[in-house]
Amino acid sequence: MNVEQSVARLPDAMKRLIASDPAVQALLERGKDLAEALSDPEWATAWLDGCLDVAPLxxxxSVLYKYGANPFEIERIAADAEEEFGLTGAEARVAVAKLRRSGVVFAVRKSWGDRLFYIPVDAVALWQPLLLPANNRALTSEEAWEVAQNGGGYRPPLSLALLSAWHRVAKQPVLRTAKGAPQQAATARVAAALQLEQAAMEQLLAAYPHVAQLPSQAAFAFDVGLVCGVLTETNGAIRICEEGLDEWLLLPLCEAERRLQTLVMTRYCASRPALHLTFSATLALEAGGWSTVDRVGEGQGEAEERLALLEALxxxxxxxxxxxxxxxxRAEPGSLPGAAEGYFILQxxxxxLVPPDVGMRAxxxxxxxAELEKADELYVYRLTQRSCEDACRLGYSLDKALLALEEGSGAPVPQPVRDALRDWFASLGRTELVEALVLRADSKAVADAIAADEGLAGLIVERIGERHFLVDAGEGKQIRAKLRAAGYPAVDVVRTERGAPGEARHGGEQAAGGNKGWLSVGTALSAFEADKGLPGADELFPGLADIPAAWITRPRKYHPSTSKELIRRAIDWQTTVRLERDGGARIFAPRTMRESGALWVAEGRWRPADGSVPSGGRTEPAAVRAEEIAELMIVLPDLEELETD
Known part of the structure; x- marks a missing residue:
C-alpha cells in the first residue's frame, strides 16, 4: 500500500497523534493533508534532523535495506537489529513503535492477532536517498567524453512504447478464447508494438495469468493500461477506455513518463528490495550527466543486472x-523547461517526421x-492507401484526416498529399461487414411460420434462403422470447470467443489510482485490518505492572534468587540490566542463563556504560555469575515519546 492508502486506514486517534509532530504540523499549516505531509521530502529531512535516538534510525x-516495502514481523527485525547494530530486542520493538508514532512505518493486524509492519511502497523513494544514498560520482564534461556507450540501438521511452502497444489494442480489441486466454495473434501484435525486450520483461514480471500463451510484453502493456485507466475489459475483450485515453493523452510526455517510471518502480519492483532501491537511486540522478557506479542501494549484489533492466526500460x-x-x-521526452509541445513535419x-517534442495526442x-516506418529519436510515419483504409475503420473521413494532419503539423496539408488522400478515401466506406445472427429453421414450413409472425417480423433484417434469416444480433434476447412465444424456442449453437459478459479481470492489490491490473501483484496488506494504535508499555513488556517498581527505577542489592528473577525478566523482555560489579556500574544485555543448583550464570554482551548503542555493532560475548553482582536493576528503553495522553 502507498502512503495515501495507509493514512486513510488509520484510526482518527493515530492520525491526530502523527499530526501533532512539529515537522508534520508545519506542513499541515501550509495546506497539505496528512498523506501529502508524510510524502514530502521536507518532512523526511526534518524528521531525520530531529531524531536523536539512534535505534529508530x-x-x-535495516528495514529499508532488507525489506523495502515488503511487510516484516517484529521478531525478524529484532533479530536483524541485534545482529547488525547490537540493539536489544526491546530497543528494536520500541524503535518500531516510535517509527509508527512518527508516520514512517505502518502496521496491520492479522485475523489471529499478529501484526505485520511495512513502509508504504511510495515512501521507499523518500527515504532511500537520505539513508541509503547511491555511491556514485558525477563525471566532468571532459571525463564524459571518454565514456564508451553500450550498443543495442534505440530504446523508446516507456510513454511512447506503451502508446504504440495501446494503439494496437485500439485498432483491434483483444478477445479471450473459450478457455479465457487472450487470443495469441492479437497479443503477439501488441507485444511487437511495445518494442521492449522480452528478456527484460520476463525479469520484471512475476508469474501472471496464461503465461504460456501470453508474451510478457503484452502482459505488461495490458497491466499498465488497465491500472492507468487507458484500457478496460468488458464482455471478455480488452479494449480502449475512451474516457481514460482522453485523460492520458492530455498529459505532457514528460509527466506521463514520470508517472510510468514511478508505477513500474512501485508496482513491479516493490517485492524485490534491491531492485526497488536501485530504481529509486537511479531516478534520483540528474538527467543528462554521466556518473560512475560503484554501488546503488548500499552496495547490493547483481547491480549490473538491475541496471541492464533499467536500460531496457x-x-x-x-x-x-x-x-x-x-x-x-535519460531525460524524459519533451522535458525542456517551459517548452510547448511541438509539431510533426508533413512532407x-x-x-x-515526428520530433521528440511532439505530444501524445498528436x-x-x-x-x-499513417503507418510507422521507423522508431528512433525521430519517429518516421508514412501516409499510404492501406493506412487510409485503417483510418476509415477507426471512423475517419477525408475531412477528419485532413484536420488531424493540419492540427498536428501546424501547417496546411501539402497539395500532393491532399490529392492522394482524396483519391484513397474516394473508394472507402462503400462496403462494410456487419455482425448479425443467423436464425435457422429446420424446415421451410417453420420458416414461413416465423416470417408470418407479427411479433418476429420487425426483428428480421432479411430472409436469405428457404430456412435462414438474418436478425439483429443486439436483439437476441427479444428474439428468443418471441420464438418461445410462437412455439419455436431457439437452441443456441453460436460459438463465441468473447468470454462471459462482465467477466472479472485478473489482478492483485488495487493500484493507487483505484484500478486493478492484469497481474496479481502486491502483498495484499489491504486484506488485513489496520492496527488501531500503538502498543502500551505492558504490551511491549508483558507483566510490567506485576513487578516491584524498584526493579526498573534504581539499582539495589537483592538476594541471589531475586537477582535471578530480575535477570530472567530481562531475558524475556530482551532488554538490558544495570549492575554493579567490581566497584563499577556496567550495562549488560543478558540472553541466556545457565543454572547449577543455587548457582547461576547469565550469558550475554556488555554495553557501553552510558547505555548507548555500541558504535561498532555487537560487542564480544560475556558472562556474569550471581556472586559477582552487588546491585542490580532492569533498564528499559525510553518510552516517553510513545505516551499518547
Missing part, C-alpha cells in the same frame, strides 16, 4: 569509463492515419 535503515543509458560502469539517466511525398491521431 538504525531499524529504519528506457530509463538510463549505460557505458564504461576507465573500466568502471557508467550510467546516464509533400506523404512522409511524416502522435495517437497520426498513428490512426
Amino acid at each position: 538504525s531499524v529504519l535503515r 528506457g530509463c538510463i543509458e549505460r557505458g564504461t569509463w576507465r573500466g568502471q560502469t557508467a550510467i546516464r539517466r 509533400p511525398d506523404g512522409e511524416v 502522435r495517437w491521431k497520426l498513428s490512426d492515419i
Whole structure:
C-alpha cells in the first residue's frame, strides 16, 4: 500500500497523534493533508534532523535495506537489529513503535492477532536517498567524453512504447478464447508494438495469468493500461477506455513518463528490495550527466543486472569509463523547461517526421492515419492507401484526416498529399461487414411460420434462403422470447470467443489510482485490518505492572534468587540490566542463563556504560555469575515519546 492508502486506514486517534509532530504540523499549516505531509521530502529531512535516538534510525535503515516495502514481523527485525547494530530486542520493538508514532512505518493486524509492519511502497523513494544514498560520482564534461556507450540501438521511452502497444489494442480489441486466454495473434501484435525486450520483461514480471500463451510484453502493456485507466475489459475483450485515453493523452510526455517510471518502480519492483532501491537511486540522478557506479542501494549484489533492466526500460543509458560502469539517466521526452509541445513535419511525398517534442495526442491521431516506418529519436510515419483504409475503420473521413494532419503539423496539408488522400478515401466506406445472427429453421414450413409472425417480423433484417434469416444480433434476447412465444424456442449453437459478459479481470492489490491490473501483484496488506494504535508499555513488556517498581527505577542489592528473577525478566523482555560489579556500574544485555543448583550464570554482551548503542555493532560475548553482582536493576528503553495522553 502507498502512503495515501495507509493514512486513510488509520484510526482518527493515530492520525491526530502523527499530526501533532512539529515537522508534520508545519506542513499541515501550509495546506497539505496528512498523506501529502508524510510524502514530502521536507518532512523526511526534518524528521531525520530531529531524531536523536539512534535505534529508530538504525531499524529504519535495516528495514529499508532488507525489506523495502515488503511487510516484516517484529521478531525478524529484532533479530536483524541485534545482529547488525547490537540493539536489544526491546530497543528494536520500541524503535518500531516510535517509527509508527512518527508516520514512517505502518502496521496491520492479522485475523489471529499478529501484526505485520511495512513502509508504504511510495515512501521507499523518500527515504532511500537520505539513508541509503547511491555511491556514485558525477563525471566532468571532459571525463564524459571518454565514456564508451553500450550498443543495442534505440530504446523508446516507456510513454511512447506503451502508446504504440495501446494503439494496437485500439485498432483491434483483444478477445479471450473459450478457455479465457487472450487470443495469441492479437497479443503477439501488441507485444511487437511495445518494442521492449522480452528478456527484460520476463525479469520484471512475476508469474501472471496464461503465461504460456501470453508474451510478457503484452502482459505488461495490458497491466499498465488497465491500472492507468487507458484500457478496460468488458464482455471478455480488452479494449480502449475512451474516457481514460482522453485523460492520458492530455498529459505532457514528460509527466506521463514520470508517472510510468514511478508505477513500474512501485508496482513491479516493490517485492524485490534491491531492485526497488536501485530504481529509486537511479531516478534520483540528474538527467543528462554521466556518473560512475560503484554501488546503488548500499552496495547490493547483481547491480549490473538491475541496471541492464533499467536500460531496457528506457530509463538510463549505460557505458564504461576507465573500466568502471557508467550510467546516464535519460531525460524524459519533451522535458525542456517551459517548452510547448511541438509539431510533426508533413512532407509533400506523404512522409511524416515526428520530433521528440511532439505530444501524445498528436502522435495517437497520426498513428490512426499513417503507418510507422521507423522508431528512433525521430519517429518516421508514412501516409499510404492501406493506412487510409485503417483510418476509415477507426471512423475517419477525408475531412477528419485532413484536420488531424493540419492540427498536428501546424501547417496546411501539402497539395500532393491532399490529392492522394482524396483519391484513397474516394473508394472507402462503400462496403462494410456487419455482425448479425443467423436464425435457422429446420424446415421451410417453420420458416414461413416465423416470417408470418407479427411479433418476429420487425426483428428480421432479411430472409436469405428457404430456412435462414438474418436478425439483429443486439436483439437476441427479444428474439428468443418471441420464438418461445410462437412455439419455436431457439437452441443456441453460436460459438463465441468473447468470454462471459462482465467477466472479472485478473489482478492483485488495487493500484493507487483505484484500478486493478492484469497481474496479481502486491502483498495484499489491504486484506488485513489496520492496527488501531500503538502498543502500551505492558504490551511491549508483558507483566510490567506485576513487578516491584524498584526493579526498573534504581539499582539495589537483592538476594541471589531475586537477582535471578530480575535477570530472567530481562531475558524475556530482551532488554538490558544495570549492575554493579567490581566497584563499577556496567550495562549488560543478558540472553541466556545457565543454572547449577543455587548457582547461576547469565550469558550475554556488555554495553557501553552510558547505555548507548555500541558504535561498532555487537560487542564480544560475556558472562556474569550471581556472586559477582552487588546491585542490580532492569533498564528499559525510553518510552516517553510513545505516551499518547
